[in-house]
Amino acid sequence: MMKHWIKWLGALLVAQLGLVLAVQLSGNDYTAFQPKERLLAFDPQAVDTLRITEGEGQPLELHREADHWVVMASDGFPADPEMVKSLLNKLAGLQKGWPVATSSAAAARFKVAEDGFERRITLLADERTLARLYLGSSPGYRKVDVRPDGEDAVFAIEFDTWEASAKADDWIDKGRLKLDAQQIEQLQMPGFTLLQDGNKVELANLKAGEQTNSAAARSLLNKLANLTIGALLGQENKPEYGQEKPVLEIDLTRKGGDPLHYRFSQPEGADYYVLKRSDLNHYLKLAEFSMKPLLEATRAKLLQSTAAASEKPPAQPTE
DSSP: OHHHHHHHHHHHHHHHHHHHHHHHHHSSOOTTSOOOSBSSOOOGGGOOEEEEEETTSOOEEEEEETTEEEEGGGTTEEBOHHHHHHHHHHHHHOBOOSOSBOSTTHHHHTTEETTEESEEEEEEETTEEEEEEEEOOOSBTTEEEEEETTOOOBEEEEOOGGGGOOOGGGTBOTTTTOOOGGGEEEEEETTEEEEEETTEEEESSOOTTOOBOHHHHHHHHHHHHTOOOOEEOOSSOOGGGOTTSOSEEEEEEETTEEEEEEEEEOOTTOSEEEEEETTOSSOEEEEHHHHHHHHTOOTGGGBOOHHHHHTSOOOOOOO
16 A cells, blocks of 8 residues: 555656646746846947837937937937937847747747847947847737847847837937026026026016015026927928917026027917927927926016015114
8 A cells, every 4th residue: 555655656746847847848937047148249339320120110220429329210319328328238238048939930920030020129330230139029028029130049038118119209319408407597588587696596677675586486497497308390390380479489598508599389279389499400399288387487476475575584783
């Protein structure tokens, strides 16, 4: 009887070991595997062109000019430097895990074939291809199947496909309008002018008894200095932008920089605004909420209220 149980338990153990081995070989969890080989062998500093193609669409090309990157499809508008740097460093840091497939026929099944892919990333230097990666199906959250060019093996890596977007507006430097608010010396808006000298911001031409609400004035400077681009509208001034009938114009002078002129308009029936700033060739799309503080700014709102001013203690007489 005892021998019978020993044989039965032995058979059960063998079956369990076989099941564990089968799961490890067929599953998508390769965390136990310690990758040592880089998926793509290239130096991020050597790359001067980043080309992203989605399906059969036109490739999106980012090109490095001197010390900055530009989006070629957007007439050379500056690209977000941190986004480009992040993608290149991430691609350079990818390592090969356990392959999910190794046959040449598997490329089509995982959508990483040369003639059938979800996305293709090509890295170049002086028009010479440094590396190319095909992105295909997604086996799970924040994971994607990939195949390096020239290889049959397909790997599942942790990657968000939005990091390799093929849309130009996803790559533009949306902070291109930002300024250092401390460097603004004068801000002219309809009905009033703000002057800044060091830490002091005040309205020009104050009348007797009037005081500037410093917090409100500084807030207005910060709102203008931190405008964010929503999208590019090209370099052509189209009639539908309404630039001939602006809703707001602002003139700004700053330390160490040329004066800037802002012209804001709103297309008929649109829920966004169009900006043309004097130092940029493009017409820019701005979100409606970002314009509200600028449109609502008035001289009266930048004055200290009578009640607040009266609460200040009277000046002490000098002896």
